[in-house]
Amino acid sequence: MxxxxxxxxxxxxxxxxxxxxxxxxxxxxxxxxxxxxxxxxxxxxxxxxxxxxxxxxxxxxxxxxxxxxxxxxxxxxxxxxxxxxxxxxxxxxxxxxxxxxxxxxxxxxxxxxxxxxxxxxxxxxxxxPPGRRPKRGIEFYGNSITAGHGVDVPSGKGDSGAPEFFNQHYTYAALTARHFGARASFIARSGIGVLVSWFPEIMPEVYDRLDPFDSTSKWDFAGFRPDVVVINLLQNDYWLINNPNHPQFKARFGNTKPDAAAIIRAYRSFVASVRGKYPAAHIICALGNMNATEAGSSFPGYIREAVAQLSDKRIHTLFFPYKKTPGHPVKEEQQAMADELIRFISKTVGW
Missing domain, CATH: 2.60.120.260 (Galactose-binding domain-like)
Incomplete structure (x- = not known):
């Protein structure tokens, strides 16, 4: 042609x-x-x-x-x-x-x-020529919720993680970025955690990669400098640290479940790594809206403590309420998260 x-x-x-x-x-x-x-x-x-x-x-x-x-x-x-x-x-x-x-x-x-x-x-x-790049930028680090797992599953058809049912375009993350007219980057994978995942890789090992399956493929962080970073992780850790028979539990922890100090330390270390890449960004340490934020969960407290230890006025916490429905969030539940995040960014960052 x-x-x-x-x-x-x-x-x-x-x-x-x-x-x-x-x-x-x-x-x-x-x-x-x-x-x-x-x-x-x-x-x-x-x-x-x-x-x-x-x-x-x-x-x-x-x-x-x-x-x-x-x-x-x-x-x-x-x-x-x-x-x-x-x-x-x-x-x-x-x-x-x-x-x-x-x-x-x-x-x-x-x-x-x-x-x-x-x-x-x-x-x-x-x-x-392309139009002007938006002045605002936002980056997300997340798991299945941010990746759009199951968003397109037809009503009444369960909670399939098949590729055809992912729809990241209608996640809280993408909805928030579009609301603010911001450039956006989404570093997300269904099943990933900070300490342990449903597969061998964890977010601290892949967050700096271009190709997530190639440890030598490094991303140039100078190419995109977001004003806001949202981290929504630990949902998979919440499930897996109580599953001692899972192969990844055994690979990461042996026979001993990580205690609160270990969880806080690992999360704090990851947030500090992100801060090292983006010294001036607002970082929002979020969690939810699945059962890691259900009543009685210790995980919001772990995040609060990790953020307190970092002692950084530009690092914030936000917890999405437990949705109290089975499976992954559908479009309406993703929109509810977006609405809350939009309000939080407007108030905290001033957008």
Missing amino acids: PACCPGIACSQLAVRPGNPHIAYEGRVAVRADSAVFYWPGSSATISFTGTGATVTMRSLREPGYFYAIVDGDAARAFKFAADSSRRLITVAEGLSDGRHTVQLYKLSNNTSANIFYGINITGRARLH
């Missing part, structure tokens, strides 16, 4: 992933001929004149699910899967003459790596 220079009309326009007119958000590995999406909520946006668009993609490890959002209209977003075969996917068609945008937004967990090989614009195509 022929390629044209930006700003010059063509009958068709092939845009390679390394083109500077593509605006990436989140931790994406961008090269001239490919871009790899690892983390949920990462995205690529292109502004163009044309009547349609196709993308070429494939996924490693498991299928990856995306929204194609045309002209910012998320209510009419097209949800599609990228699987192990490299294939062409139509993401927009029948567009009117004029300027349009297409955003590719990763919905699913970081257990898929999704390779983007480029986008083709049809019609009298012209590529436009």
Whole structure:
């Protein structure tokens, strides 16, 4: 397919992933001929004149699910899967003459790596520079709640963690970022903890990676300096430290459950590591809305104590009330969390 220079009309326009007119958000590995999406909520946006668009993609490890959002209209977003075969996917068609945008937004967990090989614009195509980057920035570190586990499970169908039912776009984290018009990065994986996870990796071991499954793949923190960081972790620790027969409990702790001091120490150390990356950011140490914040839980107290020990006026705590329903939070419960976080940021940070 022929390629044209930006700003010059063509009958068709092939845009390679390394083109500077593509605006990436989140931790994406961008090269001239490919871009790899690892983390949920990462995205690529292109502004163009044309009547349609196709993308070429494939996924490693498991299928990856995306929204194609045309002209910012998320209510009419097209949800599609990228699987192990490299294939062409139509993401927009029948567009009117004029300027349009297409955003590719990763919905699913970081257990898929999704390779983007480029986008083709049809019609009298012209590529436009990206708009101005938002001044505000926010970054989230989280687990299944932040990753969007089960958000798209149909009502009455249980609590499936299948890739097709993840929808990070409608998590409290993504809703909050969009409310403030902020650039956002989401470092989240379903099942991850601070001391122990349902799998070998824990957040302190992967939080600084570009590729979460490659210990040598380090993220350049200088590339994105958020004003606000939200940490919503320890839900999986809450479950697993009371499960001495789980293989990861045995791998991390042997036969001895970690005591309160060990939990506080591990959490404090992780928050201090994040502070080291972002010396000026407000850090919100959150928890919930699953049963780690139920009545009688010690975990909010552990977080309060860890934050008190850090003695940093820009580190705050926020606890989302236990939702008192089974499974992971659905859209309405994610929205309730977002509403609370938005109020907290408005009051505490002044946005």
